[in-house]
Amino acid sequence: MLTTKYFFLLILIAASLIFVVLFHWFSSNDPEDRILVRYDTVNNDRFQQVRHWQTMTNSEALQADFDERLVVIYNRVPKTGSTSFVNLTYDLCRKNAFHVLHINITANMHVFSLPNQIRFVRNVTAWEAMKPAFYHGHLAYLDFSKMGVPAAKPLYINLVRKPLDRLVSYYYFLRYGDDYRPHLVRHRAGDTMTFDECVAKQKQDCDPNNMWLQIPFFCGHAAECWKPGSAWALQEAKRNLVNEYFLVGVTEEMTEFVELLEMALPRLFRGASDHFAKSNKSHLRKTKSKVEPLPETVAKIQQSLVWQMENELYQYALEQFHFAQMKLHAPGKNALPQDFFYEKIKPNQNVPVRN
Numbered sequence: 001m002l003t004t005k006y007f008f009l010l011i012l013i014a015a016s017l018i019f020v021v022l023f024h025w026f027s028s029n030d031p032e033d034r035i036l037v038r039y040d041t042v043n044n045d046r047f048q049q050v051r052h053w054q055t056m057t058n059s060e061a062l063q064a065d066f067d068e069r070l071v072v073i074y075n076r077v078p079k080t081g082s083t084s085f086v087n088l089t090y091d092l093c094r095k096n097a098f099h100v101l102h103i104n105i106t107a108n109m110h111v112f113s114l115p116n117q118i119r120f121v122r123n124v125t126a127w128e129a130m131k132p133a134f135y136h137g138h139l140a141y142l143d144f145s146k147m148g149v150p151a152a153k154p155l156y157i158n159l160v161r162k163p164l165d166r167l168v169s170y171y172y173f174l175r176y177g178d179d180y181r182p183h184l185v186r187h188r189a190g191d192t193m194t195f196d197e198c199v200a201k202q203k204q205d206c207d208p209n210n211m212w213l214q215i216p217f218f219c220g221h222a223a224e225c226w227k228p229g230s231a232w233a234l235q236e237a238k239r240n241l242v243n244e245y246f247l248v249g250v251t252e253e254m255t256e257f258v259e260l261l262e263m264a265l266p267r268l269f270r271g272a273s274d275h276f277a278k279s280n281k282s283h284l285r286k287t288k289s290k291v292e293p294l295p296e297t298v299a300k301i302q303q304s305l306v307w308q309m310e311n312e313l314y315q316y317a318l319e320q321f322h323f324a325q326m327k328l329h330a331p332g333k334n335a336l337p338q339d340f341f342y343e344k345i346k347p348n349q350n351v352p353v354r355n
């Protein structure tokens, strides 16, 4: 008699124990809880935001999570007007609460060694405390999906510039510097030879092969990318431009580039257009003492295969960018808020499923 009583009591205690354990297990599997834990440990000043999230539904929290974990990589090509755009992101990062990081690459290399490729990819992906983040640096396109990192890939953006303009700008920049860091003595300071004279004398500094830079930056880390005149590299650059880049603008239309970014990624770029228009950043970092090349110099450069291929990539990027711009507007209308909606959703959400 007494033993049966104890037996039932034991069963009761065991059952309640199981119930408590199960309850904890299920509640800690709630996605909102997981988010709360992550942000608590990672960043205390996100606490306010997290409190707000608790009132959201799971799918709303997931949407917000996309923004909070956003990583944008701007693998800028030297002398494409990138400084003014990067300056803009530094101005915005405090107000919009994201991090900007410069990738300083040893010895100005554009290609990482294999151990560094995987180290970089893992570091960027795992570094939660920096997210949302904007990374910028003179790095050739690097494919994250090759590195076995299952997490979301970053969004690549870039700007391209007319190849001859870029070369001429770089040529004078090496000799006279710019108004951004006016006192820095550049490699070729003191050399007063003009670009025209250089081309006429067929010197190294104005060799059209020096224009082979935008193609390899878009092409990436393959050996073939860095062979001036490679048709494969041009094709690969084009493929990456449309398949792997979120947005590629042109230096000549930077205002439109900033506007489109603000519309597409407001989490980072909210207020960017206004700020860009107000500040005189678009005129920032003008190369000093730049002389426009003579028509015969231009004609000579345009005969080179490298110019023709670089120009093809530029025109390709321009067409793509204009297409993206055009799609912002419905025919005869102003900007569209959202140009899709869902309909014919079956089975009906409000009718409970009957067995």
Ligand SMILES: *[C@@H]1O[C@H](CO)[C@@H](O)[C@H](O)[C@H]1NC(C)=O
Binding pocket: 087, 090, 091, 281, 284
């Ligand atoms: C942006 O450019 C302005 C000069 O126009 C400079 O005063 C400011 O320090 C720059 N900001 C950063 C973060 O480099």
Ligand SMILES: *[C@@H]1O[C@H](CO)[C@@H](O)[C@H](O)[C@H]1NC(C)=O
Binding pocket: 104, 105
């Ligand atoms: C990168 O780091 C080196 C070494 O600290 C420094 O000398 C160089 O100025 C940095 N590069 C840039 C672009 O800031």
Ligand SMILES: *[C@@H]1O[C@H](CO)[C@@H](O)[C@H](O)[C@H]1NC(C)=O
Binding pocket: 122, 123, 124, 126, 127, 128
């Ligand atoms: C990423 O690299 C930086 C600098 O080397 C380091 O401080 C940081 O802890 C790394 N982040 C992760 C998540 O490994």
Ligand SMILES: *[C@@H]1O[C@H](CO)[C@@H](O)[C@H](O)[C@H]1NC(C)=O
Binding pocket: 278, 279, 280
């Ligand atoms: C911007 O440029 C205009 C002329 O181009 C000048 O009048 C104005 O003072 C500049 N503003 C700032 C904030 O530098």
